[in-house]
Amino acid sequence: MRRAVLAALLLAAPCLASAPAAAQEWEPKRTAELQMLDKVTARVSVLQATVGQPAQYNTLTIAVRACNARPVGEVPDAAAWMEITDSRKPDEPAFRGWMFANAPGVSMLEHPVYDVRVLDCK
Known part of the structure; x- marks a missing residue:
C-alpha cells in the first residue's frame, strides 16, 4: 500500500515544492x-521490452504497460509499470507495479533466481 501511494505521488500528483x-x-x-x-x-x-508486448527472459514473462522518462534538460530518471510472471508459478504474478530507475529499492521484484531493474525508457 505504501509503495503504491509513493508511486502515485511521484508520477501523478503535483509537487508541493516550489x-x-x-x-x-x-x-x-x-x-x-x-x-x-x-x-x-x-x-x-x-x-529491451516494448510497451504492450510481452518480453521473455528465461522463465520470466515481462509485460511493460507504461514507460516514462524525464524530459531532456531535467535530472534523468525513468519509471516503468510492469507485470512480471514466472512460468513456474503462472497463477500468481511475481511482480506488479512501478519500478523506478533512480530508486530501485522503492519497488522491486522479490524472486529467488532473478533480479530486474529499470535502466531507462526510450
Missing part, C-alpha cells in the same frame, strides 16, 4: 531498457 511545473513532467516512451540478473549464474544482461 519547483516549476515543467520540472514535474514525465514523457511517455515506447521501450523499457531493463537490466536482468540471474542470481544463480551471476550473469547480467540488458533486455
